[in-house]
Structures are given as C-alpha cells and as structure tokens.
Amino acid sequence: MSMIDIDPPGFRPPRPVAGDAGKRRTVLYGAYTVFSVFQPVFSVSHRRAIGYHASLRAHGEDGGQIASHEVFTQAARRGDLLELGRLAESLHLGNFHAFDSHDEWLFLSLHPAALMDTIYGDALLASLKALGLPPHRVVLEVPEQAGGETPRFAAIVDGLRKAGFLIALGGFGAKHSNIDRVWHLHPDIVTLDPGILAQASEHSHLERVLPGMVSLLHESGQLVLMGGLATERDALIALECDVDFVQGQYFAGPSVDPVQPQAAAGRMDALSAALRLRVAERERMQAARLAPYVAALEHASAKIVAGDTLPDAAATLLALPEAARCFLLDASGRQIGDNVLPHGSVSQRAKRFRPLLHSEGASWERRPYFIHALRTPGRVHLTPPYLSINEAHLCVTASIATPAAAGEMQVICVDINWEAAAHHG
Known part of the structure; x- marks a missing residue:
C-alpha cells in the first residue's frame, strides 16, 4: 500500500x-x-x-x-x-x-x-x-x-x-x-x-x-x-x-x-555528420530510382524538338512503371492540351478525383517544376515529393524546358507516383 x-x-x-x-x-x-x-x-x-x-x-x-x-x-x-x-x-x-x-x-x-x-x-x-x-x-x-x-x-x-x-x-x-x-x-x-x-x-x-x-x-x-x-x-x-x-x-x-x-557539442557534431550521410544516401537512392525517368524525359524532349506530338514523344516515358501522366506547358506556365496518360484503365483513386483529372488550360506558373525548368533550359529538374493535385497522393515531377517551333520555350513534365516508387525502392 x-x-x-x-x-x-x-x-x-x-x-x-x-x-x-x-x-x-x-x-x-x-x-x-x-x-x-x-x-x-x-x-x-x-x-x-x-x-x-x-x-x-x-x-x-x-x-x-x-x-x-x-x-x-x-x-x-x-x-x-x-x-x-x-x-x-x-x-x-x-x-x-x-x-x-x-x-x-x-x-x-x-x-x-x-x-x-x-x-x-x-x-x-x-x-x-x-x-x-x-x-x-x-x-x-x-x-x-x-x-x-x-x-x-x-x-x-x-x-x-x-x-x-x-x-x-x-x-x-x-x-x-x-x-x-x-x-x-x-x-x-x-x-x-x-x-x-x-x-x-x-x-x-x-x-x-x-x-x-x-x-x-x-x-x-x-x-x-x-x-x-x-x-x-x-x-x-x-x-x-x-x-x-x-x-x-x-x-x-x-x-x-x-x-x-x-x-553536447561532440554529440551535435556527430549527429550533423550522420545526418549528412543519411541525406546523401537518400539522395543517392532517389537519383538511382529516378534515373530511368530522367533519361526517358530527355529522349521525349528531343522528339518534341524534332516535331513529334506529346503522345508519341512520351510513349517510352509513360511505359515506365510509376509514370502517372505527361503534360506540356507554354512559356507562361499554361498547360497545352490535356494530360497524356499511360495506356490502360484509370485507377480507382483517379476516378475519385475525376474533377481534377482534366487540366487543359490550367496554370502551373507558380509550381517549382515550371520555374526551375525555365531558368536552365535543357536540364531535367526534379521536385521533392509533394502532394499531387490530380490524385491527392505524393508524386515527384520531372521537367525540362525546350524550344518550341516558333522559338518560344515549352516545358515537358512527367508526374511520378512517389508512394508506389518509394515502396518498390
């Protein structure tokens, strides 16, 4: 007691x-x-x-x-x-x-x-x-x-x-x-x-x-x-x-x-060093996971410059397992045409967010993938994982700016389903 x-x-x-x-x-x-x-x-x-x-x-x-x-x-x-x-x-x-x-x-x-x-x-x-x-x-x-x-x-x-x-x-x-x-x-x-x-x-x-x-x-x-x-x-x-x-x-x-x-100074220093290694290893794994998408986006960009349409240029890119959609932006960040999706049926998740799926004319001028691509044309940029407005799940967007036929810049983008990619990785 x-x-x-x-x-x-x-x-x-x-x-x-x-x-x-x-x-x-x-x-x-x-x-x-x-x-x-x-x-x-x-x-x-x-x-x-x-x-x-x-x-x-x-x-x-x-x-x-x-x-x-x-x-x-x-x-x-x-x-x-x-x-x-x-x-x-x-x-x-x-x-x-x-x-x-x-x-x-x-x-x-x-x-x-x-x-x-x-x-x-x-x-x-x-x-x-x-x-x-x-x-x-x-x-x-x-x-x-x-x-x-x-x-x-x-x-x-x-x-x-x-x-x-x-x-x-x-x-x-x-x-x-x-x-x-x-x-x-x-x-x-x-x-x-x-x-x-x-x-x-x-x-x-x-x-x-x-x-x-x-x-x-x-x-x-x-x-x-x-x-x-x-x-x-x-x-x-x-x-x-x-x-x-x-x-x-x-x-x-x-x-x-x-x-x-x-x-605590020594422990703080050791933690900072461990964190640098942790971040570097995570970035290395992410780079390896995203490398096929980067290469395929560069290939799609070259085909767009050569005059191919986005569906034809992006066919190889959209065949990758976690590619969710490709889309094309003009120099002001306005989407040209609708999203180009992989072949096959629309996922149940996508059906639940159907009002957000069609994006022709949408403005993405404030998105980092547009801003950074325009700053250094010809280079693929990758966003950190963020919530996609299209299906409300985590995605990474890869983007690259290329010249259009009329001389203006266009930005080609691909959304990668990051939740699934991280699970497979």
Whole structure:
C-alpha cells in the first residue's frame, strides 16, 4: 500500500515548508523531501545548453525515490496543491540561482490553476527580485490545453509577457492542438508534444510532415523545441526537421547540477555528420530510382524538338512503371492540351478525383517544376515529393524546358507516383 493510502482518520501532515539538504534547497511535505532536478535544453546551432527545464523529485523517509506525482496527488487531496506548487516554484528558482550561470533560461511548467491565479505574476516577480534574477531569464511553459480560448486567459499570458517573461506553449500537436492557438497566444517558443515524435518514428509519412509543421511555426514567429529524444534516430528526426532546441535523455537527463558548457557539442557534431550521410544516401537512392525517368524525359524532349506530338514523344516515358501522366506547358506556365496518360484503365483513386483529372488550360506558373525548368533550359529538374493535385497522393515531377517551333520555350513534365516508387525502392 502506498504512503498516500495509510493516513489514520483525522491525520493531516504538516503544511509544505521550505527545508535544506546540504547546499540545495528542498521542500518538506509530510514524510516527503521534495527537491529540484534540471534537464538541459540545447540549441542545435549553438551546440550548448541554453536553458534548463525544472521538475520535481521526491524521497521518502527511508531515502528511497518516490514518484513526484504521488506528492501532488496527496497535496490535491488535502487542498495544498497551489501552496505546494508555489513552494516548488520557489525551490526551482533558488536552486537555479545557485547555478554558476549567467545567460541560460529557466523553463518552468505552469499548473493551469496557478496560471489563472490573478496574483501569480506579482508573486513570481517578487521571488525573482529577491534572488536578483530578471524575468527574461524565465520561460513560463503554458500547457497546450490550459485556459481554453477565454479572453481572461489570453490577457493573463499577455500580462506575463509584458512583465518580461518568455512564454512557451507546451504539448503542441496533441489532441485538439491547432495553429490558431499559437496565433492567439503569440508564444516565444513552441514545444512539440512527445507523441508526435513517437508517431513519426513509426510512420514515415508522418516523419515527412514534421519539417513542414516546424517551418509553419517558424513562419509564425516561434522558436521550436522538441523534447523526449531518447535515441539517435529521435535526434536525427529533430535535426532534419530544423528545430531550434532539443531535449532528452539522448543528450542529458535531469540532474541536480548543471552540465558542462560543451557537454553536447561532440554529440551535435556527430549527429550533423550522420545526418549528412543519411541525406546523401537518400539522395543517392532517389537519383538511382529516378534515373530511368530522367533519361526517358530527355529522349521525349528531343522528339518534341524534332516535331513529334506529346503522345508519341512520351510513349517510352509513360511505359515506365510509376509514370502517372505527361503534360506540356507554354512559356507562361499554361498547360497545352490535356494530360497524356499511360495506356490502360484509370485507377480507382483517379476516378475519385475525376474533377481534377482534366487540366487543359490550367496554370502551373507558380509550381517549382515550371520555374526551375525555365531558368536552365535543357536540364531535367526534379521536385521533392509533394502532394499531387490530380490524385491527392505524393508524386515527384520531372521537367525540362525546350524550344518550341516558333522559338518560344515549352516545358515537358512527367508526374511520378512517389508512394508506389518509394515502396518498390
């Protein structure tokens, strides 16, 4: 039976009070000794710790470690939750102040009830003033689901920001997360939910989406932190997504002491080298997979220049297994004629997207495959995998610009079904 289940009737432990264990501050709560641990947050670019995320650990009377949630569960049962939370926060501030550091941030996770307390900000500022810590050294992490979308909640967060604190939105991407919340609260940092990483590690199509999510947050004005990194694969996913900050056991676990300034530099360098190899190998495999399509497109281009029609010129190209369609664009990006499809019946997927299949006269002037082909005529260009509007699946488009009979340029394009090609590769 756990310690929280054996209290005799009428028993009430002492209120949580500040204590001292050697040189480190602690909080005493009943039979528990609660203390701070700090897990470093590393900047990928700077290759060093730029902050520490504070959390609680607890020891029982026998010195054995107790799950910290048991302490908070007991405090909630007895109505001490806010008081214990404030003391824990004061504990983190005092222990962080004892670090030999000058610039690092302290990340504090806020309980929703504490955040909605109108005097919370004033009390926190008073604690910082007593320690000589400026508020810009503290990052207040707001739970992603805290406070709903109420004007009062947004006003409290805005007040904390105006007082000098940095604001982080934690757990982005979980459950009901949406980008509107980021735009509404204007956090300085967005912390991705660890569940996103777990899913990306298992599903390659989700891993492909992550860089776009990070890019969207960057364009919205937020720095991005990915935590929970436990393996090299996790860390490589984070680096390839271009996140700003990383945290996790792979780099350093929670500790009562700060890390050495260059603790992660060697690991960051090794990861960067591994990522370069990973990207180079992926590009090599893609180039090998696409080589037949490049050669066939060059052959089709030569036949177009010689006067062949697109269906005749593209016959060899469309005979390749994952060629989805060929089409021809004029110098303004407007499609000449309809798509030329491989021989055989239209796929069930294509039938579902039938309104999008016929593209004569469509304008593709903003598409990279048109822009890049026109910039360097006579050279085949390949797009990264992207969602095809024709059948709503991933495709790669190969394109080449060639002169038309009247002297103007034309761009010949072929869409390659990338989902199927990647599966076969």
